[in-house]
Amino acid sequence: MIAANVLMSVLQTNVYMYTQSGNPFPFTVFKSYGNCSCSISAECIGSSAFYNGLGSTVLSFVRGMYIGCYVLEALLQSSLECFYDPICFNSVMSYLNSTVIWNGTVMNRTTPSRFLTTSTVGDILDELMIEIWNWTLKFDDYFAQCRPIACSYTVKARNDAIYIMTILIGLVGGLVTALKLAVPNLVNFTRKKKEQQLKFRSTNRQSTSMILRAGFQYLRNFNLFPSNSPTTIDSRTMKDQIISTHLFILSFCLSLAILIVYTSLATATKTLTLKQPTSDQYAQLYDKYQASITCPCTQISIDYGIFIHVNYTLHQVCTSAFVTKDWVTYLRIAQGTQFFSVFDFRLTSQFTFPVLRSLCQLVNDAILNSLAHFYVTQYVSGYVIPSSLLESQAQALVNELRASTINEFSGSLDIVRQTTQANALHSALQSNAYNYLVPGYTYINIWPMFYGNCSCETSPECSTSSAFYDGPTVSVLSLVRGMRTGCYILEALLQSCLECFFDPICFDSLISYLNSTVIWNGTVMNRTAPSRFLTTSTVGDILDELMIEIWNWTLTFDDYFEECRPIACSYTVTTRNDVVNIVTTLIGLVGGLVTGLKLIVPNLVIAVYYVLRKRKRRVCEINVVANDLHEVSHDIRSVK
Secondary structure (H helix, E strand, C coil), X not given: CCCCXXXXXXXXXXXXXXXXXXXXXXXXXXXXXXXXXXXXXXXXXXXXXXXXXCCCCEEEEEEEEEEECCHHHHHHXXXXXXXXXXXXXXXXXXXXXXXXXXXXXXXXXXCCCCCCCCCEHHHHHHCCCCCCCCCCCXXXXXXXXXXXXXXXXXXXXXXXXXXXXXXXXXXXXXXXXXXXXXXXXXXXXXXXXXXXXXXXXXXXCCCHHHHHHHHHHHHHCCCCCCCCCHHHCCHHHHHHHHHHHHHHHHHHXXXXXXXXXXXXXXXXXXXXXXXXXXXXHHHHHHHHHCCCCECECCCCEEEHHHHEXXXXXXXXHHHCHHHCHHHHHHHHHHHCCCCCCCCEHHHHHHHHHHHHHHHHHHHHHHHHHHXXXXXXXXXXXXXXXXXXXXXXXXXXXXXXXXXXXHHHHHHHHHHHHHHHHXXXXXXXXXXXXXXXXXXXXXXXXXXXXXECCEECCCCXXXXXXXXXXXXXXXXXXXXXXXXXXXXXHHHHHHXXXXXXXXXXXXXXXXXXXXXXXXXXXXXXXXXCCXXXXXXXXXXXXXXXXXXXXXXXXXXXXXXXHHHHCCCEEXXXXXXXXXXXXXXXXXXXXXXHHHHHHHHHHHHHHHHHHHHHHHHHHHHHHHHHHHHHHHHHHHXXXXXX
């Protein structure tokens, strides 16, 4: 931006001043180094040397060192090779011929280095002058700072002996109980059935109804709770046992039915694992089990650049002919050797369009640098992130990238603009201040330039319409629509709009006033091309959006998934119990159910019968007393 504003070095390395006899206003002329003029490029350089006083006779060159339009630009293109070589350095010291003694030594050329002794300062600065960049990681310090309360981990192992024995005992108990109930009765039933069949064959008289009555009679007298001494059993006890059996069977069947229904309707949660999943398999599983699926990444940190790609397009002016060297050369040829007013478009345009080209380059570099930093920034996640969530996060990241790039660029540009004004730097075009040689004095006065009522001393944004003037006079021939001239080239450009360079009629008029000796074959910009900006938008407004016309981004989930490389995906499935689980569960519960019912039912029957008998006995006693009272009452009435 120093070169863009055509600032003058006090060493007069980019311009020099001279006066004409009788003219109190000094002229500024741009210096050239070889075929390179400082009016075109700030990077023009020549070899640094020792000269014979103020003359042009070279006494000795300083190997590797250059001078140029600006000290900084020359230094960046210089190398320090002479300051590694004792012979070269001693030669420099001899020409310096100082009255004091220098006790320092040259740099050590044998010291290990990433750079060559012939590397330019610019090349070294590109690497931030860093020779060695080492780092160490102390996991113990990280762990101590993390201070985990507990660690949880999952172990896959076969069932241990205690668990196996517990399950087997439960199943064996139920199985044994069921068999103890079923087998004896099944054997008895089979034996009796066989005896009945033999008897039926021998007599051939037994009918089906008799068989049914016999079966019914068997069930009616079926007893699961026989006494230990059946010879002493009475009819009441037998009746209690049969009722207990019937109640036991009914309770068992109802309980078993309830258990079957419950275990059939109950849901079971299973955790399934898919090893080495593909991106498509993950997508299918996520659609079904998005609430429970987890896929741990083997690579938890992934560069954004692997799965996010940003594409952008700048304003068409940055690819137009108006930011090429051919256009600037055309403008310089149009001026020729003529002198024009500092406000004349033929003079200011030679610097305005190189600034516009610089802005395009700076914007593009800023975006590329931001993207380069963004692409190597790592996205950290321990598990695979679903594509929808990853896309929303990427959208936020890209929006933040664009906003931060715009803010950083605008901030840097504002610093340059404010610093230039704060330091009251002098433009070599004398557009912010003009030089005046006071008659009778040998010094030059500098006076601020005014644009209307606006003084460049108080504001760098003073400007006026750019125009073609009649030679060095202030007589306006024609205004250039949309273009401004002001204190500094950059400030005037930011307030200008490029509408004339969209309009063929306006541009042809401009070309006619340039009146160059060469023909310009370029065309105006396309005003019908889709754009976020108007043709009347100022360069400042366009620059506020970083000159971006299109900002697109794409996310490739497959690339993210491949980089994440999950070994397996686990997900939870909720299903009803299958037949095996139902049977296994019932067998395990039957033992406890039978044991419980065998304890409860007989005692319950005995208790109920005891209560009923006691109540019946009390009713009988009451009836006897009532009858006795009735007879006594009857006898008394008879005596009377």
